[in-house]
Structure formats: structure tokens, C-alpha cells
Amino acid sequence: MRMILKKLTLVIAASSVSMLSQNVLAKDCIKPPSNSYDDISCLYDGLARVKQDLMYGYIDGEGLEVIKPQYLRAGDFYEGYAQISTDQGSGFIDKTGKIIVAPTYEEVDIFSEGLAVVVRKFSIFDYRRGYVNTLGQEIIPTEYQSAQYFKHGLGVVKQNGKWGALDQSGKVIIPIEYDDIESFSEGMARIRKGLKYGFIDETGKIAIPIHYRSARDFSDEFAAVEKDGKWGFIDKNGTEVVPFKYDWAYSFSEGLAPVSLGDNVGYINKMGTTVIPSNYDRADPFEHGFARVWQSDKVGLIDLNGKIIVPTLYDELWYKTENTSLSLPTKEPVIVKKNDKYGFVDIGGTLIVTPQYNLVSHFWYEIASVRLNDKAGFINKKGKVIIPIIYDSVTQISENLIRVKLNGEYDFIDRTGKTVHLPPFHEARSFSESSISFKSND
Numbered sequence: 001m002r003m004i005l006k007k008l009t010l011v012i013a014a015s016s017v018s019m020l021s022q023n024v025l026a027k028d029c030i031k032p033p034s035n036s037y038d039d040i041s042c043l044y045d046g047l048a049r050v051k052q053d054l055m056y057g058y059i060d061g062e063g064l065e066v067i068k069p070q071y072l073r074a075g076d077f078y079e080g081y082a083q084i085s086t087d088q089g090s091g092f093i094d095k096t097g098k099i100i101v102a103p104t105y106e107e108v109d110i111f112s113e114g115l116a117v118v119v120r121k122f123s124i125f126d127y128r129r130g131y132v133n134t135l136g137q138e139i140i141p142t143e144y145q146s147a148q149y150f151k152h153g154l155g156v157v158k159q160n161g162k163w164g165a166l167d168q169s170g171k172v173i174i175p176i177e178y179d180d181i182e183s184f185s186e187g188m189a190r191i192r193k194g195l196k197y198g199f200i201d202e203t204g205k206i207a208i209p210i211h212y213r214s215a216r217d218f219s220d221e222f223a224a225v226e227k228d229g230k231w232g233f234i235d236k237n238g239t240e241v242v243p244f245k246y247d248w249a250y251s252f253s254e255g256l257a258p259v260s261l262g263d264n265v266g267y268i269n270k271m272g273t274t275v276i277p278s279n280y281d282r283a284d285p286f287e288h289g290f291a292r293v294w295q296s297d298k299v300g301l302i303d304l305n306g307k308i309i310v311p312t313l314y315d316e317l318w319y320k321t322e323n324t325s326l327s328l329p330t331k332e333p334v335i336v337k338k339n340d341k342y343g344f345v346d347i348g349g350t351l352i353v354t355p356q357y358n359l360v361s362h363f364w365y366e367i368a369s370v371r372l373n374d375k376a377g378f379i380n381k382k383g384k385v386i387i388p389i390i391y392d393s394v395t396q397i398s399e400n401l402i403r404v405k406l407n408g409e410y411d412f413i414d415r416t417g418k419t420v421h422l423p424p425f426h427e428a429r430s431f432s433e434s435s436i437s438f439k440s441n442d
Contacts, residue, residue, distance in 0.1 A: 130147065
């Protein structure tokens with residue numbers, strides 16, 4: 001996840017919880033066991049950010065302190081480095097705590113491909129961006145209005161109101177003359193001049209002329225483009241592969257693309273044949289075999305054959321996957337939202353937990369964290385409460401270890417609710433499983 005760290009002013013949430021719609025847990029994480037800190041983040045690159053007395057530091061997977069809390073702001077480690085902020089400004093440290101970029105910048109971005117965007121303030125309205133390397137050298141001067149992190153060997157920059165791209169030496173590869181440049185996708189990037197779109201390749205050459213009214217990124221080798229008020233699809237040679245006849249179209253994914261003729265949306269294949277009828281008001285692209293679809297402002301889930309997996313009865317839904325909330329699907333229950341309450345349906349659409357909770361997480365090791373009003377606990381897949389909903393916050397560390405907070409005090413319990421006494425931290429085990437954190441917003 002891309003993050004900008006601002007000197008003194010950026011508020012970084014120290015919680016490890018990532019929410020869908022700020023209510024549903026979006027990812028699992030590995031979180032060290034420790035009661036010594038006010039807050040503990042997930043492990044990134046072997047270290048977890050901790051907060052103590054309003055200052056930030058880092059611990060390892062066993063809960064041992066590696067870098068004492070001393071920074072006003074801090075980011076997660078990425079590519080071996082973390083953003084930090086002191087009263088002097090923002091910079092970077094390595095995993096030993098050594099300063100590798102002095103905290104003299106107004107803002108810093110994460111390292112990507114060995115370079116990081118940094119920002120200097122020249123006046124109240126004049127902020128300029130450049131790039132530093134892992135030796136702390138500013139190898140591309142802070143002279144650009146905007147700059148994006150490096151991807152595929154290129155950094156997109158803005159100067160005098162126009163966009164282009166540099167290589168890692170600062171050489172201009174894509175001329176700084178476009179009104180907009182999007183990120184590369186499948187070796188092609190959308191560009192805009194005036195009100196028209198085209199595509200360039202990674203050498204900066206215009207691969208598809210700038211003459212479309214609108215365009216989407218390449219996906220599954222095709223791009224949806226609009227001309228003369230109609231949408232169609234082109235390949236990387238600019239050849240029309242699906243006729244320009246649709247009122248709206250989105251990118252192909254897993255061989256299908258959502259399109260509309262009139263007010264309703266269905267799906268076509270790469271031959272332009274309708275394979276899922278236009279029965280929906282809105283439709284998402286397919287991702288790992290499923291797509292969300294809407295009817296009368298209610299969402300459901302279909303598979304690649306158009307079979308209804310979850311009926312269109314809910315305000316929102318999220319389905320669990322092996323890695324993140326929208327990756328390879330599992331047969332775990334689907335989270336649904338109705339009337340601002342959350343519950344679960346199975347993969348066949350049968351309601352198994354009536355929407356009644358203020359917050360929920362996906363199931364992990366057969367249990368899910370839930371929040372009712374201001375308290376949290378756990379339920380099983382039958383909806384039975386197995387850990388009382390009495391805690392201020394709960395964090396599932398492993399299959400049988402849960403960190404809880406009650407009346408301002410932290411403790412560890414097992415899945416039966418019994419207190420677990422951990423060994424001293426210098427003997428602490430390293431947990432290899434993912435952990436689920438579930439926490440209130442206070």
C-alpha cells in the first residue's frame with residue numbers, strides 16, 4: 001500500500017486493522033505477541049511498528065524490541081527501509097535503526113525499485129519532488145511538481161503542468177508533454193493530450209494514436225476505448241477486436257468484460273458474444289471466478305457461468321480469499337451488509353448469521369471476530385458466541401491465542417476464553433501463522 005509520510009502533520013493509524021468500508025477486515029497479518037506497547041502493527045519485512053507514549057519504534061516477530069520508540073511518525077518496512085519523522089522532518093531508517101536518509105524532507109514516499117520520492121518545501125505554495133537512493137543520495141533533483149514511485153524502471157513526473165517519465169538516472173524517457181499519464185498495464189500506458197487518449201509503450205513510443213474520447217487500461221491483452229460516443233475493444237496494435245457499439249464498457253478480466261447496451265449491464269467474451277445477459281444495473285469485473293452485480297441498488301455475487309452465488313439482496317458484500325479479501329476465493333462464508341448491520345451467508349447464498357453486528361471479520365480457524373455496540377468477541381460458523389462480546393478490542397494471533405483488551409488492560413486468552421500466560425519475551429516463540437486484528441476506532 002502506497003503511503004506518504006508528512007513532517008509532523010500526517011496522522012498514521014497505528015492499528016493493524018484494514019477495513020472494507022471501514023467496517024470489514026480486509027487482510028490477515030502476522031502480529032507479534034506483546035503487552036508492552038500501546039499498539040502493535042502487523043509484521044512487514046520482519047519487523048512490526050509499535051507505539052508507546054505517542055512515539056513509534058519496532059519489534060521483531062518474537063516481540064523483542066529492535067528499535068526503541070523514538071519517532072513522531074513511522075511507516076512499515078518495505079524493501080528493507082521505513083519512513084520516519086522527527087521534529088526536523090521526514091527521512092528513512094534501515095532495519096537496524098540506522099538513518100539512511102536524513103530526516104530533512106517535508107514528505108517521503110516508500111522505496112520502490114531502489115528509489116523513493118522526496119519532497120522539499122521552498123515556500124508556502126512551492127513544494128518540489130525528486131528521488132533519493134538507498135545511500136541517501138538525491139540522484140534526481142527536487143524540481144518536479146509531482147512524482148510517482150518507480151515501476152517497471154520508470155518514474156512518472158509532472159513539470160510545468162505536463163507529465164512524462166524518467167529512468168533511474170533522471171533521463172527523460174517519455175517526453176514531459178502530456179496532460180495525463182496513467183500507470184503501465186501489460187506494457188502499455190494510457191496518455192492524454194487535451195480531451196483525447198492514446199497509448200505509449202515502455203520505450204515512450206506512441207503505440208496507439210491519441211484519438212479516443214476515453215480509454216481504459218489494457219487487461220487480458222485488450223483495452224476498452226470510446227469513440228464517436230460508443231465503446232469497443234482494441235488490441236495492442238490498435239486493431240478493433242470488438243465493434244464500437246456499446247454505451248459503456250469496462251476492461252476484460254478472466255475472459256469476460258462487463259458492457260451495456262442501454263441501461264442494463266451484462267458480460268461478453270473476447271469474440272464479442274454475450275455470455276451473461278444484461279440483467280444488472282451495475283457489474284464488477286470478474287476476479288478469481290466471481291463478480292459482484294447489482295439490481296435495484298442491492299448487490300449479489302455470480303460466477304463465470306452467470307450462476308447466482310449470492311442473491312442481490314444486500315447493501316454490500318465481501319467474500320474471503322486465500323490471501324486477501326479479493327484474491328483466490330475460498331468456500332468461507334461471505335460477509336453481507338444490510339441496514340448498516342453485518343452478517344454472513346454461505347457460498348450458496350443461504351443466510352447463516354443474520355446481519356446484526358456493527359463490525360465483523362472474515363472467519364479464520366473457524367471463528368470470526370464481531371463487534372456489537374462498543375464491545376468485541378468471537379462467533380463460530382453457526383453464529384454462536386464462543387468468546388463473550390465484552391472486550392474493548394480483540395486480536396487473533398494464531399489458532400488458539402487471542403490478544404484482548406478489557407478496561408484498558410491487555411491480556412492473552414485461548415479460544416475457550418481461558419487466560420494464557422506467555423513465557424518471558426526473550427524466550428517468546430515466533431508465530432508463523434497469520435493473525436487477525438479487530439479493533440475499535442478509538
